[in-house]
Amino acid sequence: MEIFDYDNVLLLPRKCRVESRSECDTSVEFGGRRFKLPVVPANMKTVLDERISEYLAANGYFYVMHRFDLDSVAFAKRMREQGLFVSISSGVKAADYAVIDRLAAEGVGADYITIDIAHGHADSVRKMIEHIKHKLPQTFVIAGNVGTPEAVIDLENWGADATKVGIGPGKVCITRLKTGFGTGGWQLSALKWCARVATKPIIADGGIRHHGDIAKSVRFGAAMVMIGSLFAGHEESPGQTVEVDGKLYKEYYGSASDFNKGEYKHVEGKRILEPLKGKLADTLREMQEDLQSSISYAGGRTLADLRKVNYVILGGENAGEHLLM
Numbered sequence: 001m002e003i004f005d006y007d008n009v010l011l012l013p014r015k016c017r018v019e020s021r022s023e024c025d026t027s028v029e030f031g032g033r034r035f036k037l038p039v040v041p042a043n044m045k046t047v048l049d050e051r052i053s054e055y056l057a058a059n060g061y062f063y064v065m066h067r068f069d070l071d072s073v074a075f076a077k078r079m080r081e082q083g084l085f086v087s088i089s090s091g092v093k094a095a096d097y098a099v100i101d102r103l104a105a106e107g108v109g110a111d112y113i114t115i116d117i118a119h120g121h122a123d124s125v126r127k128m129i130e131h132i133k134h135k136l137p138q139t140f141v142i143a144g145n146v147g148t149p150e151a152v153i154d155l156e157n158w159g160a161d162a163t164k165v166g167i168g169p170g171k172v173c174i175t176r177l178k179t180g181f182g183t184g185g186w187q188l189s190a191l192k193w194c195a196r197v198a199t200k201p202i203i204a205d206g207g208i209r210h211h212g213d214i215a216k217s218v219r220f221g222a223a224m225v226m227i228g229s230l231f232a233g234h235e236e237s238p239g240q241t242v243e244v245d246g247k248l249y250k251e252y253y254g255s256a257s258d259f260n261k262g263e264y265k266h267v268e269g270k271r272i273l274e275p276l277k278g279k280l281a282d283t284l285r286e287m288q289e290d291l292q293s294s295i296s297y298a299g300g301r302t303l304a305d306l307r308k309v310n311y312v313i314l315g316g317e318n319a320g321e322h323l324l325m
């Protein structure tokens with residue numbers, strides 16, 4: 001198996017078919033809706049809040065609200081009142097079952113529910129998928145996180161409509177250091193490995209450090225890309241603003257960090273400071289422009305054209321050119 005990651009793969013250009021990058025369409029259909037970008041901010045407390053969720057939903061972007069210190073039913077109701085789609089997160093504990101039951105009983109429902117636990121290849125996830133499908137049969141269920149083809153196959157067979165791939169590649173992740181497990185350091189090839197068996201969309205989660213990594217994720221099978229650190233640190237980001245030597249930063253911490261959990265137990269995340277980087281809308285616009293450029297280098301007009309390009313692996317055992325035959 002080839003082992004590579006975002007920083008040692010480059011995609012190879014094909015003859016340009018557009019006169020302007022503005023002709024390149026970055027939109028994606030996901031769960032019955034069309035979004036401007038195949039990108040979703042990570043469902044983390046320092047990445048998005050209710051206001052950002054509203055902004056994204058109202059402006060044609062996918063979002064997944066986090067599930068920490070939040071009444072997800074009240075959140076869903078407020079989104080509904082504004083005529084916006086509802087996309088929430090769920091764990092697998094009794095309180096999470098109660099949220100699903102209330103969404104059903106109170107007629108609020110949810111358009112998307114993302115079950116995100118650290119080790120998503122688990123019977124607890126199977127039971128939660130079954131519960132959501134029973135109570136809210138119209139809801140599009142995303143399940144994760146996983147890092148192997150076996151797990152993708154199981155989650156799909158258990159009823160998930162999409163799977164989320166990435167164990168430990170995140171910037172504030174310490175899973176691989178604490179447990180010795182994960183896809184950190186080879187996330188892109190893990191994505192390729194999982195995508196080979198997937199029959200439903202995959203969300204590539206974690207490890208994106210540059211906008212070009214979005215095109216690479218799509219090339220290797222992602223329908224959607226979940227991003228934390230690149231979205232943390234905006235003026236609107238919920239993390240606290242911190243000043244160090246006259247420079248402004250925003251805090252960004254892991255959902256499995258003691259900062260998020262409120263206690264030091266099963267900690268698999270840390271806290272870092274992200275330099276303050278302006279407005280979210282500007283980053284989204286730049287991401288779209290960069291992805292339009294990516295599509296043009298692929299000799300295409302749509303995201304699907306990114307899947308057709310060859311690539312090179314730089315350095316290491318797997319170095320070389322990889323041609324599509």
Ligand SMILES: NC(=O)C1=CN([C@@H]2O[C@H](COP(=O)(O)OP(=O)(O)OC[C@H]3O[C@@H](n4cnc5c(N)ncnc54)[C@H](OP(=O)(O)O)[C@@H]3O)[C@@H](O)[C@H]2O)C=CC1
Nearest residue numbers: 091092116117118119145166167168169175255256266268
């Ligand atoms: N993508 C990634 O690499 C990772 C992401 N995270 C994120 O951190 C947040 C908190 O995650 P998590 O602690 O799972 O959520 P929860 O605190 O909601 O726990 C979910 C349930 O899964 C159990 N659980 C968690 N990890 C394992 C495991 N390795 N083996 C068996 N059971 C497990 C927990 O029990 P108990 O605590 O008693 O074991 C609990 O019952 C989530 O948003 C998750 O996505 C966390 C770690 C890795």
Ligand SMILES: Nc1nc2c(ncn2[C@@H]2O[C@H](COP(=O)(O)O)[C@@H](O)[C@H]2O)c(=O)[nH]1
Nearest residue numbers: 042170171173206207228229254255256269
């Ligand atoms: N191992 C851990 N992973 C975590 C934690 N909190 C979030 N995450 C994952 O990271 C991505 C975001 O990654 P980034 O590289 O874009 O910053 C996020 O979507 C989660 O899957 C954690 O505490 N531990």
